[in-house]
Amino acid sequence: MTNALVFLDTETTGLHHDRRPWEIALIRREPNGYTTELRVFVADVDLSSAELMGLNVGHFYDTHPSFRTDSPMRLPAGDEEFQTGPGVWLAVEAKAAVLVERMTRGATIVGNNPTFDVEVLAAMLRRHKLCPAWHYHPIDVVSQALGFLSVLNLRMLGDLLAPELAEDLTPPVKSDKLSKLCGITPPEGDDRHTAIGDARWVQRWYDRLSNPLDGDDETTSVQAQ
Template identity: 30%
Template sequence: MTTIAFVDCETTHLDAEIGEAWEVAVILRQQRDGRTTDTEYVWQFAIDQAAADPEALRIGRYRERHVVDPSWGAAFTGPGPILPCSRASAVEAIAGMLAGAVLVGSNPGFDDRFLRKLLGSARWHYRPYDIVQLAAMKVGVEVAGPLPWSSRKLSYAVGVEPPTEDTAHTALGDARWARAVYDAVMAPQPFALTHQDRARHAIGEYARVAIELEDVRRELRLATAAIARARGLATQWAVLRAYGSAATELRAALNGPS
């Protein structure tokens, strides 16, 4: 089973080129000894407030919830006691945790941009999955309605209560919400499907297979390119060996008896 990371970032600005993440939550879903486990992690970071958008800080309740002393750099903030740590150690922990994982969240492209700024090069899967799109696929575009789709409306549509006011716009609260919607979407259909439901399911299966095929094609292109590079190097090596042999024979001829 591929590791899934339900992620959310609270940030100082909507633009990753201007702002930064001050709170990061990860719920890591892994397969261990035949069992699926979910483990929650939350970190907060000291930030430069000079470039922060006051509205972004207000929405995330930064002033009420931020606990990191500037001298720490960062802190592991839960679940459990607050553990001060350096920024570098927090970055290393998150980057290692996300390596190879598939990101799932509400608008995970937003989180992906801020995580790249915080952690550097992405080591997670290149395609994050948005619970809004997954829920829309589950209920159909007729229920989802016109764009832009409402995350709260689609959450209700798949039977998941959106976060309450005290947990919304907290990194862990929103990561838990993403997990709940994902699980609702991926759960087997508990009732007989209508013809319309069957058609919708078939379209969903087609989309899933198409995505998997795209992944296989991408991996095949990478493998083909690697083989071509290896062949090129082998050819160059053979030419160099041939030149080397010719040079050796020429030297022997020149140094031989007159």
């Protein structure tokens, strides 16, 4: 039986072991192509051990609905969640954990260094007495891309590529560069360093690597309710 895929990314309070997620984006694609998109902001995120540099990279104070400097949004009194737009939720961490568990159950996770995201989400689920139920073997699009480009023997194709891209692929290689070499433009503008922007990027990149000779696949999608 083919698993559903969940294209995943998180924005967190830093890179340290006790980091907490504050933006979580998941795009679940069923085997029949039906796709559901969910974006959750954690309303009561614990910032006591946050790294300011990490928060700034993710534009925390510009992006998080409850902490942005212009018109911050609070949960209605007594509520654990509030839908701020199609497929977008502001929720306390306990409710966010329930939403994440539901969206990832039985699915294969696909991400850009997905171990980073899986670790932080598994810890969140455990804090709220939930069991991570996704498949134990996530897919890393960066590893896929390195294999894909190695098979193509990039050095022999260098004259067909922009000179700045025809370089050695010895790790570590920037994911932006690898994505461009695969024909996928990384997030730009307001989507840069947002969980939803990166999750959509991972989806496009995975599809290109999985079907390099095909155009973009059309899928039926709906926002998570």
